[in-house]
Amino acid sequence: MSDATDKASEGQSFEQNLDQSAKEVAQFKVKNTSLLNRIQHLLHNNPTLVPVIVLVISLIAFGFIAGSKFFSAFNLSLILQQVSIIGILAAAQSLIIITAGIDLSVAAIMVLMSVVMGNLAVFMGVPSGLAILTGMAGGVGAGLMNGWFITKIKLPPFITTLGTWSIFYALLLWLSGAQSIRGQDIDANASFLKFFGQSFNIGGARITFSAILMVLVFVVLWYMLNKTAWGRHVYAIGDDKEAAEMSGIRTDRTLLSVYGLAGLVCAFAGWASIGRVGSISPQSFYEGNLDSITAVVIGGISLFGGRGSIMGALFGALIVGVFRSGLRLSGVDVLWQVFAIGWLIIIAVAIDQWIRRVSA
């Protein structure tokens, strides 16, 4: 008896004819080779490509419109400097959004921790290093508090962080007495707090330490997300939390670590913001929460979780910076900057949806 008939006799009677069924590999009518379709596939495999392309195009476009003032090394480094704080916040936000969450409290954690660091170092005579460490620990604590509500009390991230945004904001107003800590006081008592405000010049470009910190934060988080098991788990949770749980990931523990880490990154942003702003103001970065989400969304990270690269958020933050700078140098009213960013968000999400449909 040949092998093939043997196999068939094992199966069910209604499967007897399976042997004679078509054997060739499925051939699909190749009608999907239009340029647009190929682009869609390419973007599906490389989600960061969209923000990179947009960034390059907008750089070239503003180079033409605004001329050499825009394309100078000084202006480009200025953009980097301007987006550094929001960029770091966007890195924290990306971590949360990849898990299919959202964090409305990132900027509140950041400002709260800068106030904690300032109060300790400037008014209470605590050594700067210790004050900064306390702020970092506070950032982790604030993040873990969000994470605890989300994983243990099972509250939705949106509601949780909407609540903690107010809580942290009220705390920072109370701790600061709604007063700024002046730059001169920081310089006199705790100049280390302004560490990230320092800069150096290379060929007309002024690189601040905060911009370097931003790039470092992105590189480290990119490594963690893509090269470690923890990172794969973060993506798996954002993709399908239940499936991740069933395939053996301790999802609550991983989520807690994500929120704690995001809090730490926010505290770093708080430290960097002291150098960037030059003082500690409780009113600063009030819109930082939404700005960070804007950068993440423009960077092609899906709000539904599990998709997109954290590097996208860096490009997203840079795109916002390039648009602001380019439009300003072109002499356009500030309101049109806001207008343009609004359209960028809508277009970014529309492109995300379009790319997703490729797999369906």
Next chain:
Amino acid sequence: MTNPVVKASGIVKRYGHVTAIDHSDFELYPGEILAVIGDNGAGKSSIVKAICGATIPDEGEILIEGKKVNFTSPIDARDMGIEIVYQNLALSPALSIADNMFTGREIRKEGFLGKFLRMLDKPAMETFAREKLTELGLMTVQSIKQPVETLSGGQRQGVAVARAAAFATKFIIMDEPTAALGVKESRKVLELMKDVKARGIPIILISHNMPHVFEVADRIHVHRLGKRLCTIDPKDYTMSDAVAFMTGAKEPPAEITA
């Protein structure tokens, strides 16, 4: 008779006033495929969940290879070499086949990179995943790095089975593995099951598909009203007998009742 791989006795699980498992027994022997059948709500999923730690029974005792176990989660069971193929497969669609095979037990690089930077050894994981898929005759996918969402239903099932087969040392539980598949894909999964059994790993199969159950099972555990009604040999009974027992249309003969 050989010692059972799993021996559960007097398992009870109550949810409020509902008794999902009512003093049920359960045995799985080495090298066999044991099918668990029962009507909807009979509690066949509950008893299997109790064995793999997904639910914690209120009473009763579970012995695995003669040793008493108290699992508190499926992860405990997994650490002992018990693998589960869930009906929804528990795969992460956006991650690659290799990533999915290793979720929760990734391989890290040797030395400094792995120990301190915790870097994954992706080449090793990809090679292993490719080997396992090829062993089971599943290497029709284009690339081991391709996301699971680009695979067909049968291929996804194949990945889930390959994952279980690769890591199981005690036994595998399969929950309705052919429910969502076409005729050809079902055939493939049934062949996979026989293949896994031939390697000496016993399988617990939960299924509603009588032809599939009667084809692959060595014994059939019939669950009714929260407990084991009887265990039948598919060679001695017909499908209609089995359905009659599980729906209560017919009483099983006294010598096989549990």
